[in-house]
Amino acid sequence: MSQLFTPVRIGRHTLPNRLVMAPMTRSRADDAGVPDDLVSLYYAQRASAGLLITEGVFPSAMGKGYVRTPGIETDAQIAAWEKVTAAVHAAGGRIFMQLMHCGRISHPSLLPDGAQPVAPSAIRPAGQTWTGSGLQDFVTPRELRIDEIAAVIDEYRMATRRALEAGFDGVELHAASGYLPEQFLSSGSNLRQDQYGGSATNRARFVLDVLAAMVAEAGGDRVGIKISPEMNFNSIEDASPRETYTGLVDRLRDFNLAYLHVALFGATTDYHALLRPRFNGAYLIGGGLGQASAEAALSDGRADATVFGSAFLANPDLPERFRRGAPLNTPDKNTFYSPGAEGYTDYPQLGATNAI
Template identity: 75%
Template structure:
């Protein structure tokens, strides 16, 4: 039997297989950040994954970075997500919520009272962000004070609590893709001269404080973290990424997390080889995998679980297709963020 179809322990859960559905923004929520009934169907269709990691969910309205993305701050949002988790669990699946605070990758038109986006330092990122009125240039963010940092940490704590209220099996901290945690980690976006900037230990501090809050709410065996070293997305740059991520992963050992999720996109360094030996938790590998690459990674011990994005997006029954050698549907990139059921819940299953 392929290792893909063997059980694996991830935190407190024994997953039925080693195929994990990647967190993927789909932009199907309403303007209040409430997921629709289509979202219920979308995740339920994919419940045969060993684990689903939800699309990025903003922990607080100040963390929203894109139009039509979902939140976990209000009672209405919690109630809508409860329908999702109930549907996934009814089909025997497991689902973690990814908490995604976009930080400076946002725009005042999406934030409460037209506020500036927040960041470790007032450095304007290059590029544009998608808003309700189309693409807008990003702006110079507001530098978080130490007091405000403490409030953001508390926002993650409350979001974790609300995710569990909504029935999620656990939570993942999104510390990749140039969003707020990675903005703190990276020397190009963090030029502070206090305890949250400068040295690697100081730049890692915010992530460790957020994880501490999440673990205090959920228990360490229901918390994971995602990182993507040298992905360089959203104008993120770090002068010494190997040092940064080695130090971060070393610090994670004290947490006994459920998993560490590392997705590589274009990095010249083999961060899996660098980081996997340091990780005691389940190691989830992502980034451009197909079935053969996933099986090789599992067989060689490079990964404990393998993460698939577009393949799960277009193939709700991906494990069955891998098991039977069936052909795969191709993802329609034009409908990734388009709204509605087309390219969302209408991909055909084998049956």
Template identity: 50%
Template sequence: MSMPTKLFEPLKLGPITLANRVVMAPLTRNRAIAPGMVPSPLAVDYYGQRASAGLLITEASQVSQQGQGYQDTPGIYSKEQIAGWKKVTDRVHERGGRIFIQLWHVGRISHTSLQVNGGAPVAPSAIGAKGKTFVNGTFADVSKPRALELSEIPGIIESFRKAAANANEAGFDGVEIHGANGYLLDQFAKDGANKRIDAYGGSIENRARLMLEVAKAVVAEIGSARTGIRISPVTPANDISDSNPQPLFDHIVDGLDALKLVYIHVIEGATGGPRDIAPFDYASLRKRFSGAYMANNGYDFELATKVLAANEADLIAFGKPFISNPDLVERLKMGAPLNEWDKATFYGGGAKGYTDYPTLEAAEAAQ
């Protein structure tokens, strides 16, 4: 029998009420249908199976073809993609769930084979990342990027605004802007990737400008109560770094709070790695932000219970455990063992390792 915890209490998030504080984190699965990068019928089953989470956040979905960095990741910029996602949201809502879509532009973490006419990926500065992407069924070095022209930046902002409008049309309860893990908005924010000398480079205010302008545009389109954002102050993911992240993210969160976003989704430490990789005061972000604080990275039942009890977070995001446990909420409630995930089926493929993990009920019935 599990200990008392706020994890299973409801939470009002803007205009919606979540059944519990358990969030399914965005998880890239590389199963969109090509051509067109449309969510597959399997995605309808996959998200529907996990609708008992208080909130589902979809896999990152590119706001344009330019924003794509990995093979077979879905988009939210075409009519076909909107129709594919509508089937997902309908299924989740039929099962009483709530779902946000994560809006993504990868920036320099891409490959020429994915770009329009084989062009170079874009970035704040023409600095290549030491990293890999998943293309043609294997992992390959990312391609060297080109620096975005100042005249191109309004188009980037517009692509996020339009994607938010498309998400609304597809029936999502809201959107999460991807400002984390070394992708485009994070690249602009952090001085390891941004060497610009114009209005989008140099000072903290300038480097934070694009992330805040994107957030402002999305809020103007669908409202602050339906807009969240993901940030990762100290992660080294995708070869990203900043010389002084505390004042940078204090400033960013001040700006997000002024826009009244409904939540910030904070990766504490290295994405999928150590939580204590670098010193950072996450409590500072919590104090600065009046919306919900969603904590992520390395959480299990015990840590989630402790953090919620101390009022250090409002929501807890779980990643890989949701891959192999469609009924993760029920398993956590019961203190039941979790299915082990099959890493070989994380990226690409079909139903195996995607929609075939058994629930507790199914496992007991099979015995």
């Protein structure tokens, strides 16, 4: 039997297969960060994955970075996510919520009272973000004070609690893609001179403090973390990524996490070979995998489970398609972030027509 379809232990959960759906922003929430009813169908359709990881969810309103992204702060948001987890569990699936604070990758029009985005240092990133009025240039963020950093860490703690209340099987810290945790990790976006800046050890402190808060709520066996060394997305630069990430992963052992999720996109270093031996939980790899490359990663011991993004987006029944060697639907990039069912819940499954 293919190793893709063998069980694997991830934290306190035993997954029936080693196919994980990646977190992918889909922008189907309303302006208040409440997921609409289509979100339940979308995730339930994909419940045959060993594990679903949600799109990035902001832990507080100041963490929002894009239009129509969901949160886990208000009662209405929690109630909407309860429908999602109930639908996934009814379909036999398991689902973790990814917590994503965008930090400086935001815009005042997306934040409470037109607030300035926050970051470890007041460095304006290059680029633009999607707002209600279209693309807008990033602005110079405001540097967080020490007391504010403590408050943000507590927001992650409360978001973890609320995710569990909403029925999630666990939570993932998004520490990649140039968002707030990676802004602290990276030397190019963190110029602080206090305990959260300077050395690689100090720059990792925010991530580790957030994980400690999340683990205190959920237990390490229900917490994962995603990193993507050298992805350099959202204007992120780091002078010594090998030092940064080996130092971080060495410290993760203290938390007995459910998994480390490493997605590589164009890295010059084989971080899987570098980081896997340093981690004491399940090791998940992602980044442009196909069935053959996923099989190879499992067979040669580079991974415990494999993470698929757009392939799951366009193929709700991806595990069954892999089992049968069936052709795959092609993702429609034009509908990745558009509202509504098109390109979201209407991708055909084998031998069935989806109801919208």
